[in-house]
Amino acid sequence: MSLTTKLSPLLSRLTYFCWLFFPPLLFFSALFSVYFFNTELFKNWLINLWWMSYVSLAIAAIIAWQFGRSRLVYACLLLFLVAANKEITLTPELLEARYSGILFSFVFLLYSRDKGFSTLNLCFSLAILLLLFVLSWLAVPALQVASQPWLTPIDSLLFQLSPEILSVITTFNMALLVGALLLGLVRLFLKTDNTHNALYFALGLSAFIHIDSDPKFGLLTIVSLASLFCYSVLKDSFTMAFKDELTDIPSRRALMQYVQTLGRKYTVVMSDIDHFKKFNDTYGHDVGDEVLKLVASKLHKITGGGKTFRFGGEEFIIVFPRKTSAEVMPFVEMVRLSIADYDIALRAKPRPPRPKKTLSRITPAKEKIVKVTTSFGVAHRTKQHPDFASIMKQADIALYAAKKGGRNCVKLAKQ
Numbered sequence: 001m002s003l004t005t006k007l008s009p010l011l012s013r014l015t016y017f018c019w020l021f022f023p024p025l026l027f028f029s030a031l032f033s034v035y036f037f038n039t040e041l042f043k044n045w046l047i048n049l050w051w052m053s054y055v056s057l058a059i060a061a062i063i064a065w066q067f068g069r070s071r072l073v074y075a076c077l078l079l080f081l082v083a084a085n086k087e088i089t090l091t092p093e094l095l096e097a098r099y100s101g102i103l104f105s106f107v108f109l110l111y112s113r114d115k116g117f118s119t120l121n122l123c124f125s126l127a128i129l130l131l132l133f134v135l136s137w138l139a140v141p142a143l144q145v146a147s148q149p150w151l152t153p154i155d156s157l158l159f160q161l162s163p164e165i166l167s168v169i170t171t172f173n174m175a176l177l178v179g180a181l182l183l184g185l186v187r188l189f190l191k192t193d194n195t196h197n198a199l200y201f202a203l204g205l206s207a208f209i210h211i212d213s214d215p216k217f218g219l220l221t222i223v224s225l226a227s228l229f230c231y232s233v234l235k236d237s238f239t240m241a242f243k244d245e246l247t248d249i250p251s252r253r254a255l256m257q258y259v260q261t262l263g264r265k266y267t268v269v270m271s272d273i274d275h276f277k278k279f280n281d282t283y284g285h286d287v288g289d290e291v292l293k294l295v296a297s298k299l300h301k302i303t304g305g306g307k308t309f310r311f312g313g314e315e316f317i318i319v320f321p322r323k324t325s326a327e328v329m330p331f332v333e334m335v336r337l338s339i340a341d342y343d344i345a346l347r348a349k350p351r352p353p354r355p356k357k358t359l360s361r362i363t364p365a366k367e368k369i370v371k372v373t374t375s376f377g378v379a380h381r382t383k384q385h386p387d388f389a390s391i392m393k394q395a396d397i398a399l400y401a402a403k404k405g406g407r408n409c410v411k412l413a414k415q
């Protein structure tokens with residue numbers, strides 16, 4: 001396996017990570033720049049909206065609850081604690097316990113899973129969160145004393161660099177924050193999705209609310225975080241509804257929605273993997289799934305403005321807006337060839353190890369190269385076939401002709 005093949009999953013993960021992580025980061029940076037450099041008028045206007053943090057958290061919690069995102073509900077609860085604490089005066093010890101308790105709780109949420117809202121799960125998660133706060137209250141002061149010898153050099157270094165930093169956050173709290181952010185980042189990288197992304201920002205920003213005790217800053221941050229929670233839930237639901245889970249390309253539902261946007265001129269291509277039943281029977285359903293993903297990714301890369309959807313099973317639909325059948329033929333041919341020419345390396349399962357007494361070596365895993373082909377039926381919109389359903393029917397007839405004509409070919413509907 002070449003280095004590029006090995007690195008490609010890592011690179012695509014990194015790209016997805018950046019794609020999720022940087023928009024909220026830019027958003028929060030812009031928001032806080034506006035806040036810190038803006039006039040008193042904006043800040044005075046904000047002070048009258050103190051109730052917004054509670055309302056936005058309640059809305060986010062209800063939405064998260066409706067969609068079964070238990071961790072986001074607990075995150076709203078933690079942020080509620082951050083917001084409410086502005087109204088309640090706490091002793092310095094309790095403030096410290098709240099700070100570390102919230103950090104630990106967010107790390108816990110990042111490393112746990114959404115478990116639903118059964119009484120047992122609710123009690124279990126709430127008990128863990130409570131335990132983390134109690135632990136912070138009991139153990140953190142001792143930890144602070146124990147870590148003093150290591151933190152003193154950092155303390156003096158920070159004092160030399162910028163004495164103001166130490167007036168807003170202690171070195172111990174900073175070390176806790178850096179540790180929590182690093183742990184969270186590892187989790188976010190390993191499990192990059194909208195929920196973990198939202199929880200990670202909540203972890204970092206809740207610490208900032210603690211550091212900057214200005215209630216207006218807290219309000220702005222909490223409202224933004226609640227919006228990020230809502231966005232993450234809705235984005236996930238959208239993806240679930242409109243993306244095919246196995247192949248990660250748009251689903252049949254997305255096709256039906258896309259069809260509404262098409263004009264008077266367009267072409268529909270129906271594609272089907274050849275002898276896929278035999279392939280499944282020979283190599284197994286899970287290998288079949290991998291091949292399905294591969295074919296989907298090839299079809300998804302079709303050029304000429306075509307948009308690919310998984311229609312169901314091993315059938316795909318490609319729609320070319322503003323193009324006739326003749327115009328799309330070169331692009332369809334190109335994608336057909338790219339699938340047919342692709343060498344699929346199947347890793348044969350290693351034989352089970354022989355009993356230890358026999359000295360023969362275990363046969364290493366071997367690679368087997370296989371190929372799959374696809375057939376295509378192409379039809380465009382005409383006066384006789386003006387609606388999508390009848391164009392699909394024409395494309396299906398053409399696909400049938402391609403199957404009968406020996407497969408691995410493209411056939412035009414007789415229009």
Ligand SMILES: Nc1nc2c(ncn2[C@@H]2O[C@H](COP(=O)(O)OP(=O)(O)OP(=O)(O)O)[C@@H](O)[C@H]2O)c(=O)[nH]1
Nearest residue numbers: 272273274275276277278280285288289313314403
């Ligand atoms: N692995 C896997 N197989 C699937 C999936 N969806 C459908 N199939 C299989 O695709 C096969 C389709 O078989 P047929 O419709 O008989 O067609 P075919 O064997 O491809 O033969 P031709 O289309 O005539 O070339 C069935 O065996 C289905 O089980 C899927 O998501 N994963």
